[in-house]
Amino acid sequence: MICDFCHENEASIFLEQTLPGGSRRKVNICMDCALERGISSSSRLVESTVISLFKELALEAKKINAVNSKMCPVCGMSLGSIKKTLKTGCPECYAIFKDEIKQLLNDRECSAPYTGSMPARIPSVRSVLNDRIILKNKLDAALKKEDYEKAALYRDYLKALENTAVSSGSGE
Numbered sequence: 001m002i003c004d005f006c007h008e009n010e011a012s013i014f015l016e017q018t019l020p021g022g023s024r025r026k027v028n029i030c031m032d033c034a035l036e037r038g039i040s041s042s043s044r045l046v047e048s049t050v051i052s053l054f055k056e057l058a059l060e061a062k063k064i065n066a067v068n069s070k071m072c073p074v075c076g077m078s079l080g081s082i083k084k085t086l087k088t089g090c091p092e093c094y095a096i097f098k099d100e101i102k103q104l105l106n107d108r109e110c111s112a113p114y115t116g117s118m119p120a121r122i123p124s125v126r127s128v129l130n131d132r133i134i135l136k137n138k139l140d141a142a143l144k145k146e147d148y149e150k151a152a153l154y155r156d157y158l159k160a161l162e163n164t165a166v167s168s169g170s171g172e
Contacts, residue, residue: 003030004057005037013039017054027057072096074128091127132161 001011004027011028018024029039037052068080077089079097083104088094094101139154 001028003033004028005033005060006030009033025054025057027054067100070097092129095129128161132158135161 001014003009003011009030009032012031013029013034015027015029016024017027029037037056065080068078068083070079071077072089072093073096074092075089077093079100082088082093082097082101086104088097088101135154135158139151139158142148142151142154
Protein backbone atom coordinates (compact mmCIF):
# COMPACT_ATOMS: atom_id res chain seq x y z
CA MET A 1 0.00 0.00 0.00
CA ILE A 2 1.16 3.51 -0.84
CA CYS A 3 1.03 6.34 1.72
CA ASP A 4 -2.14 8.46 1.43
CA PHE A 5 -0.21 11.63 2.27
CA CYS A 6 2.99 11.62 0.19
CA HIS A 7 1.78 9.13 -2.46
CA GLU A 8 5.37 7.89 -2.79
CA ASN A 9 6.52 5.68 0.10
CA GLU A 10 5.26 2.30 1.18
CA ALA A 11 2.80 2.61 4.08
CA SER A 12 3.75 1.02 7.38
CA ILE A 13 0.91 2.32 9.59
CA PHE A 14 -2.69 1.42 8.77
CA LEU A 15 -5.63 3.12 10.45
CA GLU A 16 -9.33 2.45 10.01
CA GLN A 17 -12.14 4.72 11.15
CA THR A 18 -15.66 3.39 11.56
CA LEU A 19 -18.21 6.11 10.87
CA PRO A 20 -21.67 6.28 12.53
CA GLY A 21 -23.46 4.83 9.48
CA GLY A 22 -21.26 1.76 9.56
CA SER A 23 -19.06 2.88 6.69
CA ARG A 24 -15.30 2.75 7.12
CA ARG A 25 -12.42 4.98 6.09
CA LYS A 26 -8.91 3.61 5.84
CA VAL A 27 -5.68 5.60 6.04
CA ASN A 28 -2.29 4.27 5.04
CA ILE A 29 0.73 6.21 6.34
CA CYS A 30 4.45 5.79 5.77
CA MET A 31 6.82 6.25 8.68
CA ASP A 32 8.13 9.63 7.44
CA CYS A 33 4.63 11.12 7.16
CA ALA A 34 3.66 9.66 10.55
CA LEU A 35 6.63 11.29 12.24
CA GLU A 36 5.88 14.61 10.47
CA ARG A 37 2.38 14.51 11.90
CA GLY A 38 3.41 13.62 15.43
CA ILE A 39 2.58 9.92 15.47
CA SER A 40 5.07 7.71 17.27
CA SER A 41 4.92 4.68 19.50
CA SER A 42 5.52 6.85 22.57
CA SER A 43 2.81 9.38 21.75
CA ARG A 44 0.25 9.85 24.52
CA LEU A 45 -2.10 11.86 22.33
CA VAL A 46 -2.64 9.22 19.67
CA GLU A 47 -6.41 9.78 19.53
CA SER A 48 -6.19 13.52 18.82
CA THR A 49 -3.39 12.92 16.30
CA VAL A 50 -5.47 10.33 14.44
CA ILE A 51 -8.46 12.70 14.34
CA SER A 52 -6.27 15.44 12.87
CA LEU A 53 -4.99 12.96 10.25
CA PHE A 54 -8.52 12.18 9.07
CA LYS A 55 -9.32 15.90 8.95
CA GLU A 56 -6.19 16.55 6.90
CA LEU A 57 -7.14 13.79 4.47
CA ALA A 58 -10.67 15.19 4.14
CA LEU A 59 -9.28 18.63 3.28
CA GLU A 60 -6.91 17.09 0.74
CA ALA A 61 -9.80 15.18 -0.85
CA LYS A 62 -11.80 18.42 -1.14
CA LYS A 63 -8.87 20.13 -2.88
CA ILE A 64 -8.50 17.25 -5.33
CA ASN A 65 -12.24 17.26 -6.05
CA ALA A 66 -12.19 21.03 -6.64
CA VAL A 67 -9.35 20.68 -9.14
CA ASN A 68 -10.96 17.71 -10.90
CA SER A 69 -14.31 19.50 -11.21
CA LYS A 70 -12.71 22.31 -13.27
CA MET A 71 -14.48 22.30 -16.66
CA CYS A 72 -13.72 23.31 -20.24
CA PRO A 73 -16.00 26.25 -21.12
CA VAL A 74 -16.26 25.06 -24.73
CA CYS A 75 -17.22 21.39 -24.45
CA GLY A 76 -17.99 21.01 -20.73
CA MET A 77 -15.47 18.19 -20.17
CA SER A 78 -14.16 18.10 -16.61
CA LEU A 79 -10.52 17.66 -15.71
CA GLY A 80 -11.49 14.61 -13.66
CA SER A 81 -13.01 12.99 -16.76
CA ILE A 82 -9.88 13.74 -18.77
CA LYS A 83 -7.71 12.15 -16.10
CA LYS A 84 -10.00 9.12 -15.88
CA THR A 85 -10.50 8.47 -19.61
CA LEU A 86 -7.27 10.05 -20.90
CA LYS A 87 -9.36 11.69 -23.62
CA THR A 88 -10.20 15.36 -24.10
CA GLY A 89 -13.57 16.65 -25.22
CA CYS A 90 -12.30 19.17 -27.77
CA PRO A 91 -9.09 20.88 -28.96
CA GLU A 92 -9.75 23.72 -26.51
CA CYS A 93 -9.21 21.34 -23.59
CA TYR A 94 -5.51 21.17 -24.47
CA ALA A 95 -5.14 24.93 -24.01
CA ILE A 96 -7.37 25.19 -20.94
CA PHE A 97 -5.87 22.22 -19.09
CA LYS A 98 -2.34 22.66 -20.48
CA ASP A 99 -0.47 22.37 -17.17
CA GLU A 100 -2.61 19.52 -15.85
CA ILE A 101 -2.24 17.51 -19.07
CA LYS A 102 1.54 18.04 -19.03
CA GLN A 103 1.64 16.79 -15.44
CA LEU A 104 -0.53 13.80 -16.32
CA LEU A 105 1.80 12.91 -19.20
CA ASN A 106 4.88 13.36 -17.00
CA ASP A 107 3.34 11.10 -14.34
CA ARG A 108 2.87 8.45 -17.03
CA GLU A 109 6.42 9.09 -18.30
CA CYS A 110 5.20 10.21 -21.74
CA SER A 111 7.60 12.94 -22.71
CA ALA A 112 8.30 12.30 -26.39
CA PRO A 113 6.53 14.49 -28.96
CA TYR A 114 3.92 12.99 -31.26
CA THR A 115 5.63 11.62 -34.37
CA GLY A 116 2.70 9.97 -36.14
CA SER A 117 0.94 11.14 -39.27
CA MET A 118 -1.56 13.99 -39.37
CA PRO A 119 -4.74 14.04 -41.45
CA ALA A 120 -4.28 15.80 -44.81
CA ARG A 121 -7.21 18.16 -44.16
CA ILE A 122 -5.78 19.48 -40.85
CA PRO A 123 -4.38 22.74 -42.35
CA SER A 124 -7.83 23.69 -43.61
CA VAL A 125 -9.57 23.06 -40.29
CA ARG A 126 -10.21 26.19 -38.24
CA SER A 127 -10.90 26.08 -34.57
CA VAL A 128 -11.72 28.71 -32.02
CA LEU A 129 -8.37 28.01 -30.39
CA ASN A 130 -6.45 28.75 -33.60
CA ASP A 131 -8.45 31.92 -34.19
CA ARG A 132 -7.80 33.00 -30.62
CA ILE A 133 -4.04 32.43 -30.95
CA ILE A 134 -3.87 34.31 -34.26
CA LEU A 135 -5.83 37.26 -32.86
CA LYS A 136 -3.69 37.34 -29.72
CA ASN A 137 -0.52 37.46 -31.82
CA LYS A 138 -1.96 40.27 -33.97
CA LEU A 139 -2.96 42.15 -30.81
CA ASP A 140 0.56 41.82 -29.39
CA ALA A 141 2.10 43.00 -32.68
CA ALA A 142 -0.25 46.01 -32.85
CA LEU A 143 0.63 46.95 -29.27
CA LYS A 144 4.34 46.73 -30.05
CA LYS A 145 3.83 49.05 -33.03
CA GLU A 146 1.72 51.30 -30.78
CA ASP A 147 -1.16 51.04 -33.26
CA TYR A 148 -3.85 51.28 -30.60
CA GLU A 149 -6.79 51.43 -33.03
CA LYS A 150 -5.92 48.02 -34.48
CA ALA A 151 -5.15 46.72 -30.99
CA ALA A 152 -8.60 47.77 -29.79
CA LEU A 153 -10.17 46.08 -32.82
CA TYR A 154 -8.28 42.84 -32.15
CA ARG A 155 -9.17 43.05 -28.45
CA ASP A 156 -12.87 43.37 -29.33
CA TYR A 157 -12.62 40.42 -31.74
CA LEU A 158 -11.00 38.33 -28.99
CA LYS A 159 -13.77 39.21 -26.53
CA ALA A 160 -16.44 38.35 -29.09
CA LEU A 161 -14.69 35.09 -29.92
CA GLU A 162 -14.42 34.10 -26.25
CA ASN A 163 -18.10 34.93 -25.58
CA THR A 164 -19.16 32.95 -28.64
CA ALA A 165 -17.06 29.92 -27.67
CA VAL A 166 -18.38 29.86 -24.11
CA SER A 167 -22.00 30.33 -25.07
CA SER A 168 -21.89 27.72 -27.86
CA GLY A 169 -20.26 25.16 -25.53
CA SER A 170 -22.86 25.51 -22.79
CA GLY A 171 -25.83 25.06 -25.13
CA GLU A 172 -24.85 21.54 -26.18
